[in-house]
Amino acid sequence: MPARLRPASAGEVAEALARVAADTAERADLKLLTKHYLALLEERAPGRSVEVRVPPFAAVQVVEGVRHTRGTPPAVIETDAATWIALATGQLEWATAVGDGRVVASGERTDLAPYLPL
Template identity: 40%
Template sequence: MPRPAKPLDASDLRRAVQLLDDGEVLDRAETARLVRAVCAELAGRHPGGSIEVRVPPFAAVQLALDDAGRHRRGTPPNVVECSPEVMLRLAAGSLTWLDALATHQVRASGTRSDLAGVFPLIG
């Protein structure tokens, strides 16, 4: 059974994204912790099962942005996937959803996979 993620700490996220922006490589354990916290925050804010957000190798979470109902079997038809670094930048607001899509840093499929209104998670 997976451990529950620790709550998202905005200052930790900002610090990590600043390191990424400075060209640093984040520690794997710290990256995993932050990505899991971001995904848990997403799921908490948007509970549901119509969109699957994948951040390999650290996390995957299902959420919903509307009342489309819960997908019941297999992979939901709406899938979003990105790298851990991109997820952290989206959550912190240093990368916009539209820029991530335009530069192919995010793969999004399905009619409900637009997460533009979700990010950033911190102010």
């Protein structure tokens, strides 16, 4: 069973966000922030009915409902790290990201707007 994601320390998050804002972020910053915000989403929206994927860094199952156990989940959300970080920090609205094609969401319960920003 994969290790559960854990939020990063406040200092690590602040430093990584500063580098993102200054457009000097490195892959390690994107990875840290992606995993941090996915961990927060797990806490805010516990469950296993929707899989949120942010390749290549991590994926989590969230939102109450029918539990997914094998194969392709019936509800999937996929986006890139920069978009996920913007959604999690409130710099981008869910509807805008979906409408612009920056987020691909299919299946039931894939509207994360009630849980964002984190």
